[in-house]
Amino acid sequence: MAAPTIPLIAPRDLDFVLYELLEVERLLERRRFADHSRETFEATIATARRIAEARFRPHNRANDENEPRWDGRSVAIIPEVKAALDAFSEAGFMAAQADFDQGGMQLPVTVAQAAFGLFTAANIGTAAYAFLTIAAGNLLEAFGSNDQKRVYLPPMRAGHWFGTMALTEPQAGSSLAEIRTMAKPAADGSYHLRGSKIFISGGDHELSENIIHMVLARIDGAPPGVRGISLFLVPKFLPKTDGTPGRRNGVALAGLIHKMGYRGTTSTMLNFGETEPCIGTLIGEPHQGLACMFHMMNEARIGVGLGAAVLGYAGYLYSLDYARTRAQGRRPGAKGIDAPPVRLIAHADVRRMLIAQKAYVEGGLALCLMAARLVDDEKTHPDEAERRRAALLLEVLTPVVKAWPSQYGLAANDLAIQILGGYGYTRDHPVEQYFRDNRLNPIHEGTNGIQALDLLGRKVRMAEGAAFRALTEAIEKDLGAAGSAAPSDETVVEIALALGDALAATRSVTARLVDAMDKDTDRGLANASLYLDMMGKLVVGWLWLRQASLAAKALAAGSSETEFYEGKRQTALWFARYELPQTSLQASLLTGGETAAYDMRDAWF
């Protein structure tokens, strides 16, 4: 088990990302955050860290070994889960971003997400219940009627009622156009729902007094496809007029799904209106369900990316501690067979696996929190043009923010296992669980393949390429700053050169692919996943350049934290040498309109 001395996310790095890279203190200038201060931000993070370590981390393995069980009547979950979630709610985190006048903490999204990352790193299975509730609450806040908000929001923000997102159906999978759950208008303005959902996380349990499902369904007579989908609020218990949970609604647990990891979170099959009437109320306008969902998706996808990054992070720090304390083997060049064993970290191959992890997880954390910072800008920047710019950047970055950490956070977990060797493969250490838990992230909240289609098919073309331009111009600006910094740092210059090449390649590839899509959509999109990976390297490379520039500046200014900053700069260099140059091969495949996979026929497999 993780010794309590190993942090979940390195405190110095989290401070660096928040206060140096993302300058969250500048948010204090905004009216919404005027009552906050660096001290309140720090206190929030400190509280999150304390609760995450004391209440979430200790039962992470128990959650895995005792997955929720259903006896046909209720779902049993180990008691530590409810205790942890109660502590989370009592500390106010369910309402971290909500307004003060709703009893919220009115925190910037950036700070709230940083805090959430600590809970996820500690125990993603338990933390997921909270994040689903927060997401459902945000949806309600954005689109719910006053009545809906009055009844449902306070108990959700207090953590007494939990929420879910009920989108997926067994036959439809990623393809929401194929959703079949039906909603029939009733005389009183409510709807009766009928249908089945699958993979509904937190879909049933006894952790909260009520469960509020956000359900996608079709109103009788709705248009086919995605334009006929509406969003409904379906409570497990219908609230009484006094606001307390009343009689059972006709949403029934049809079964629990047993997963590879992420076992602490119930994954359910739910039936709506099968035996009892299932009463729901419409959220927003009819047939606008997907639009509502999309509104929330950026934040949900930041949550997935961040979860993947911090699971990678927890594994990195665990394997780092192991490599520092375990003595084994000798350096290949050591003379004499009597030489004492050295620490694992003295082996070049172990350092390779550590620096790759560091590059992936610190890069992923910076990426996700930068996206959260853009949400803050989009919502609260005083300048209209800057809000618009943040919104565009967020659109084009969201697929990367969801997909890149979910791939490379998992790769980091794989390396952590490898450093521990046979021990890493056992359930006596947490790294194998991180790996299993993390494997969900490339799948849920839109598979990475879906993200790739979203990026290339929609985001880089949207607003006549304005989102893509906003991104490339932002990168260019930082390249310019790195090039003109004085005194010049030769490592930063090397990184900037590599990033400049990647940027040029991405621009020319993008133009070429937009052209190709105009001619033949299917063919032009055939290599979207390769394009997404290339874009991920570019964007994370950009964040590493920014981190290296800050580090070089601090070192040149005589900072006493030389080790921290040297580590940042060196890791950025590793990324520039190992990851960025791969974009050149990817660019040549993409520019050439590579079709080896596209041309492969069914019968040839």
Place this chain on the structure above:
Amino acid sequence: MAAPTIPLIAPRDLDFVLYELLEVERLLERRRFADHSRETFEATIATARRIAEARFRPHNRANDENEPRWDGRSVAIIPEVKAALDAFSEAGFMAAQADFDQGGMQLPVTVAQAAFGLFTAANIGTAAYAFLTIAAGNLLEAFGSNDQKRVYLPPMRAGHWFGTMALTEPQAGSSLAEIRTMAKPAADGSYHLRGSKIFISGGDHELSENIIHMVLARIDGAPPGVRGISLFLVPKFLPKTDGTPGRRNGVALAGLIHKMGYRGTTSTMLNFGETEPCIGTLIGEPHQGLACMFHMMNEARIGVGLGAAVLGYAGYLYSLDYARTRAQGRRPGAKGIDAPPVRLIAHADVRRMLIAQKAYVEGGLALCLMAARLVDDEKTHPDEAERRRAALLLEVLTPVVKAWPSQYGLAANDLAIQILGGYGYTRDHPVEQYFRDNRLNPIHEGTNGIQALDLLGRKVRMAEGAAFRALTEAIEKDLGAAGSAAPSDETVVEIALALGDALAATRSVTARLVDAMDKDTDRGLANASLYLDMMGKLVVGWLWLRQASLAAKALAAGSSETEFYEGKRQTALWFARYELPQTSLQASLLTGGETAAYDMRDAWF
């Protein structure tokens, strides 16, 4: 669960590898195999497939869900395991390679390994007991005394007694030099052992009448390090004079290890001589234990590589079937929202994930069986120079054969999960178990990092570079043949060009690194893992060129199996475009003596 109609390894591909690529029928010319025929080979494979599908595959999931339990007295394992292993033994597979006059099937290693691959693909947890027994038996046959062989070999070859390999110790891990288990000579010529071993697969159970441990230990007063390690035979029950198991020996189960996957195979901590005397007998000469082990390691490592390839293979075929039968989503270019959903395989991104899997698993299978074919040549080729050449090739290829499939077979399993999406993450489908089971393969039988040091530090330099030369000359010969084939096939020509570049890069990098190691061993070996991956791409690219050449020839000759051969050629093309060009980036890092990771200091992490 895998429907019984989905094969474990595609029959046509296995035939292609055996009879077209590796020409195993040519082995029939050799005296040792003169009594065999293509029919006996085919019957062997058919029997293996039948038993694997009927007796091994059905309890693969049950093995995972009911891992062995120890109540302090005995280890309980679900009964299907013993039933399957009995069927394996009764069909003669425990003695597949043994001489006829020992009751064996006297099969070529190539055919035996192909058969073993089917059992592994069906259920690696159960199959492992058999392979450990076969490996222990082979060790005994090579180095045991006549007495040892007389007593132990017949019940092992019959499958009544099982075997283990007891190398690893808790404090030593991969570093065998640190082994501490001691052996004290007794008056009767036997030894009393004292010490502890960990991660001993099959170390205790009730599946067989006896368990024969092959134990590495130090004789009192032995030299330090690896030159003081001897090999001992330690039975769980000391045989009586009539050959039946007698009283319990002092080897005690200290605990079972709980793993991420591979759960059907007990992984044990064993104590030797802790409370009762533990009696062992020396195998081979004192202090020659590692030399004995190394003798067997090539075959053991082929087994690990093959296991990784076929787990990848089983997942590939499962996801292929799923992609062919599940209808979901529309092509991005489809007009109208009413278009019916298409099969998953119609999506370009799914074909990408399928062709990558096909390239990895068919490439891995070909690689491992080629290595087995080299073992046959090393042992039975009539020409002394060819035996020597095979031995050299095998030496340089073994690290690749172990490591490449264990990395890319796992990558294939990852893609199989992704194709199934949310379903792939559940335990209702076998792909998540393949992924977990396969994650052991980069670790055991020498971690991939150890393989990299073996390749670069030893194998490419051995015999003044003769092994490396044998490999590059073999590749060059096939490149020449591909270039001069008539009629020329433009796909094959493209693949040959890519492979030629990779070969040239590998040659120049190798020369550079040998130089660098001469100057500074640690620095020269720092990027050994990168070198190993590069070599893997070269070698598997070579095998894909050979497969593409055969396919082009068959197509040009008007074969009726156009779909099979088109698929081979197209997959080779994918490999040449996606995998081989990566060697150029790797070469530039290696040639430049890349040190970003090497220079990273402990305090900078």
